[in-house]
Amino acid sequence: MSETQVFSMPKVWNADVHTHYCPGCTHGVAHRLVSEAIDELGIQNKTIGIAPVGCAVLMHQYLDLDFIEAAHGRAPAVASGIKAVRPDKIVFTYQGDGDLASIGMGEIVHAMNRSLPLTIIFVNNAIYGMTGGQMAPTTLLGQKSTTSPSGRDAKMNGYPIRVSEMLATLAGPAYIERVALTQPKYIIKAKQAVLKAFKNQAEGRGVSFVELLSTCPTNWGMRPTDACKWLEEHMIPYYPLGVLKDFQ
C-alpha cells in the first residue's frame, strides 16, 4: 500500500532543536504559521527575522533563517533599518505584548506609520510570560497577575490597550488583522492572515500587522484547555477578531 504524506515539519523549521515553550502555549502554533508562510512563498533565503525579548527570545534558534536579535521593544526600529538598506529582503518581527505595546510602543507606532514594507507578528497573551506573569498593557480589567494581585484596576493601571485598533487609525499600514490560536477554525484564519502579511511584503505593499491572541497557561494558572476557553470567553470579547485595515 503506498503512503501519502499529508503533514510534515515546515522546511524552515530547525528539526534538530526542541523549543522551550511551556505545555499548552500557543507560541508553537504561531511559529508554525510563520514557518509555513515562508515555506509557501519560497522566501527562506531572502528572509531576515528580528527575534524579540520575552518568551520568543530563542526564536532565532528554531527557524532556519537569517536572524538578528533586538533589545526590548526595539524590533520595529531594527527591522526598519534592515529594510531601508535591503529593500529586496523580506523582514519580519515577532513580538509579545510587553515588548511591543509597553516598552516598544514608540517604535511600533512609528514603524507602522512609516509603513516600510515589513511584516509584524504580534503575540498577545495579555500577560508578561518570560518574566513570570506580571501585568502587561494588554492585561484585562480584573485579570490577576503577579503585579496586579487583586486584578487589574483601571483607576491605577488604565484600561487594556487595543493595539490593533489604535494602529488602524494610522494612514500608513497596508493591513492589520486580529486572529486567535485556540481552535482549528481560528487557526485556519490565522494562517491566512500570516500568509497575507508576508505576501503583502513580497509584493511591495506597506507594513502588515497580525495580532495573534495567544494563551499562557503557566502564568494564567490554568490547564491548557481551560486557557483556550478563557481566551475565547474573556479576550475575544475585548479584543474582537477580524480585519481592521486592508489595502484592498
Place this chain on the structure above:
Amino acid sequence: MARTLMKGTEAIAEAAIQAGCKYFFGYPITPQNEIPEYMSAHLPKVGGMYLQAESEIASINLVMGGASTGYRVMTTSSSPGISLMSEGISYVAMAELPCVIVNITRGGPGLGNILPAQGDYTQATRGGGHGDYSVPVLAPGNLQEAVDFTQDAFDLSQKYRTPVMVLADGFMGQMMEAVEIKPRKTEDPVSNADWALGWRDERGGQRRIVYSMHLSPDELEAHDTHLQEKYARIRTNEARFEHFMTDDAELIVTSYGTTSRVCRSAIINLREEGFKVGMVRPITLWPFPSAGYSSLPKSVKVILDVEMSAAFQMADDVRLATQCEIPLMTAGRWGGYSPSVRQIEEKCKELLNG
C-alpha cells in the same frame, strides 16, 4: 575636491558620504542638525537613504539593523541624544556591528544648554551603556581632522566590527573652516557577507545570526573575553596622540578638541615670551594614549589639564597615564564657555613662576 569653506557639521556629513556611507538614521538635536539636513539632501543622490527616526532610541536601533547587513551606516546626535542611544550602543558593541556615531556635544547635565561643552568625556570613554564594552573615540582638533577622523571611524569600525564615536563639541559643529574631503576607498558590502545578514545566497545557503544574548555563563564569559581581547588589540594598535613643543617643556598643557586649539595659541604666545610650555593632545580618548605622557621629557614639572568640563573628566586618565608622578593642575570653563587664550597663558605663568 579642492579645499572648500564648510561648516563643521556639513563637512562631517560630506566626509561620511565620501567614505561610502549611504544610509543615515538620526533624530534632530541642536547643535548638530545640519548633519541630518545635509544627509537628507545628498544621500538620495548617491542611491542612499536618509531615514528620520522618532527618537534617538529608534535611531541607534535603525543603525543596528542597517549595520547588520554589512553596509556603512551612521547616526549623529548631541549629548542628551547619546544618553538615549546608550542602550543601543551596548547592543551594537555586543553584537559586533560596525557603525559610526558622531557626538557634537553640548552643555549638561540634564537639558543643560545647546552651547559647546566637554562634559561627555566619561560617558564616551566608558562605553556609556551597560556591561563590559568600550567604544573607540576620535576627538578632532580642527575641521580637517573632523573630516579625516569621520572617515577613519568608518574604517576602524569595519576593521574591528565595533561602533566608533567621533566626539566633537558644538564649536566644531558650528564653525567654518577650509577643508579638503577626499573619497575614501571602501570595500563592497558583499565582502562582509561572511557575517552580515541578507547574503544567504552568496554564502551558499548558510544562515547567519546577529545576537547579543548568551544565556549560558560559559558562553557569555567566553564572548566577554573575546570582546576584551579585541579591545586590547585596539589599545595596542589604535591609540593616537599629538605632542606639540614638548621636547624641553617644563609645563605640559593637555587638552583635546576645541580646547586644544585655544591651548595651542597660548603655547605659541608663551614660547615667544620664553616660557617652556608644550602640549599633549589625545586624539583617541579611548583607547587613552598613555604613551603620550609616559614619553614626556624629564624636564616636565607640572601638567595643566584644560577642559570645558566642570568635573575635569579627562584628568583622571591623565593621572593614570602619568602614574601620578607629575603634579596635575586644572583650568577651564564650562556651561557653554570656552577658556580664553589669556586665561590659559595666565594660568601657565602662575604655575611656572609660582
